[in-house]
Amino acid sequence: MNVDEKTYHIINAYLSGTLQGRGLDKFKADLKNNTEIREAVAAQQSIIQAIETARDKELKDFISKSTSNKGVITISPKWRVAMASAAAIVLLAVVFLKLNPLGTNDSSTPTEIASINQLENAEDLLLPIDSVMQKDDSLADTQTLAIVTPQVPKLIEEPALEVTEDASVEQDEEIEEVDNDGIEDDLNAEIASDTVTTANELISSTSKDTKTDIVVLGDKLLTTKSYPVFAVALDLNPSRAESLIEVQPEATRLSRKERKVPEQAEDEAAAKAKPQLSRAIKVQYWNSVVNYIGYQYNGALLKLYGIDQNQVLEFKELDNRLYVRIGGTHFYLERNQNHKRLAEVSNPTLLKVLNE
Amino acid sequence: MFGIGEKADHTVLEKINQGDEQMLIYMYKQHYTMVKNFILKNSGDEDAVDDILQDTVIAVWKNANKTNFLLRSKLSTYIMAIAKNLWYKELKKKTKFKLVDETQKMDLGSEEMNLNMDQSIIIKMVQEMDETCRRLLSYFYFDGFSTKLIADKLNFANADTVKSKKYQCFKKLQSSVLNKYKKEDLI
Numbered sequence: 001m002n003v004d005e006k007t008y009h010i011i012n013a014y015l016s017g018t019l020q021g022r023g024l025d026k027f028k029a030d031l032k033n034n035t036e037i038r039e040a041v042a043a044q045q046s047i048i049q050a051i052e053t054a055r056d057k058e059l060k061d062f063i064s065k066s067t068s069n070k071g072v073i074t075i076s077p078k079w080r081v082a083m084a085s086a087a088a089i090v091l092l093a094v095v096f097l098k099l100n101p102l103g104t105n106d107s108s109t110p111t112e113i114a115s116i117n118q119l120e121n122a123e124d125l126l127l128p129i130d131s132v133m134q135k136d137d138s139l140a141d142t143q144t145l146a147i148v149t150p151q152v153p154k155l156i157e158e159p160a161l162e163v164t165e166d167a168s169v170e171q172d173e174e175i176e177e178v179d180n181d182g183i184e185d186d187l188n189a190e191i192a193s194d195t196v197t198t199a200n201e202l203i204s205s206t207s208k209d210t211k212t213d214i215v216v217l218g219d220k221l222l223t224t225k226s227y228p229v230f231a232v233a234l235d236l237n238p239s240r241a242e243s244l245i246e247v248q249p250e251a252t253r254l255s256r257k258e259r260k261v262p263e264q265a266e267d268e269a270a271a272k273a274k275p276q277l278s279r280a281i282k283v284q285y286w287n288s289v290v291n292y293i294g295y296q297y298n299g300a301l302l303k304l305y306g307i308d309q310n311q312v313l314e315f316k317e318l319d320n321r322l323y324v325r326i327g328g329t330h331f332y333l334e335r336n337q338n339h340k341r342l343a344e345v346s347n348p349t350l351l352k353v354l355n356e
Numbered sequence: 357m358f359g360i361g362e363k364a365d366h367t368v369l370e371k372i373n374q375g376d377e378q379m380l381i382y383m384y385k386q387h388y389t390m391v392k393n394f395i396l397k398n399s400g401d402e403d404a405v406d407d408i409l410q411d412t413v414i415a416v417w418k419n420a421n422k423t424n425f426l427l428r429s430k431l432s433t434y435i436m437a438i439a440k441n442l443w444y445k446e447l448k449k450k451t452k453f454k455l456v457d458e459t460q461k462m463d464l465g466s467e468e469m470n471l472n473m474d475q476s477i478i479i480k481m482v483q484e485m486d487e488t489c490r491r492l493l494s495y496f497y498f499d500g501f502s503t504k505l506i507a508d509k510l511n512f513a514n515a516d517t518v519k520s521k522k523y524q525c526f527k528k529l530q531s532s533v534l535n536k537y538k539k540e541d542l543i
Binding site: 009 | 406414481497
């Protein structure tokens, strides 16, 4: 079975399917008639098959060796995206929890606790020792009220975040405006402008100290002022008095006869209703971290959130109830330990009395 | 996949055409999870995954080196299609519902022809050939490399040198085989 080079190449072409045309026809005829060529084709095919098998085995061994390290983990692109997303969510959650801690309990880091303590000390300087407010109130800031933001129209202007000495000067001017009698000296004495500055310095120094740490945002005290409270004492007929106390529409349904008061009596009542300066109230202006608008009032100290400190406030007390006038609108202030929204006085009779 | 970035399909094919065997590993690793999920969902096991994927990437390797090869889809789709076909074939074998391909019967390289000879011995002979001859014959018959590429890879002067060298190597191997077997054994 001696095959020359030419025949070898022809057989190769035949087996690979590249032999075409006349060449193919001629070869097929030879294959039919010539036993030697048939043997040569068979032998060549067997050897080619063996070469292919050997090469196949060689490549498979190569792949097996290269991929035998089962430690190589293959991750599909989908999984890669999913893992990256999960990592991003976890990272965001960690950052969110660091910025908005759920409380000052166990989850707080020592750095956070230290900064909170310093802030507490700063507030001690702001509040008088006999303050009725609890210390913890400052910690329970308006962050928890972020969901509910009451709509109080046109009360807020951009509050100054930092209290400067100019602000203290403004406070003095403010007090002078609202003073009536000789009480203003006492009130001015109570204005803690210096204290505020000191407190802010403390806060800023605290923030400087903890600059490298995570800063926990909280409500910011802008300024403290004192205002006189005028007591409105009325000696009206029972029906009118009732209508003032009960903020109910029933009062307006009283018969005309009952409501009719002689002009003389009204004059006397008006004379008696002239507001009398009764006491002073300390007002703190706070900038809520969540832009909360409302108040917190314990009887001696009023904390206003989201109210412009340059607004002129007027306090009146009627039947042991405190009313404040902010920008021409009267609001009713209720004693409470929690944050409250400002409730606008809507009773026309009561408004008339408060406006007198 | 760790350690291996994704390559564009045309880059992979180019490298295959240059005879870069690392592309086999790349394709294997790149499509391992995909093929594994498919086979495990279709009554297969881990060993089957290895076998099928090896056969798949080798089939891609051989096809990509054919002169008329044209990739009409994404490479991953093509690989997956081959893997699926191979696995379905394997399942058919296992369930003994093997379809007999008539063309295979007609083929001169059918199993019947080699009943009288041990193919593994010829394979061993191929493996024991000198490196250049073995690689030359493998590149030509199995990989389907062009004579020009073979010349480049094996440092031959030109394609004609490859042709004549191929004949010499083949004749050498044939002589060894014929020394071992009668020519009737090969028919």
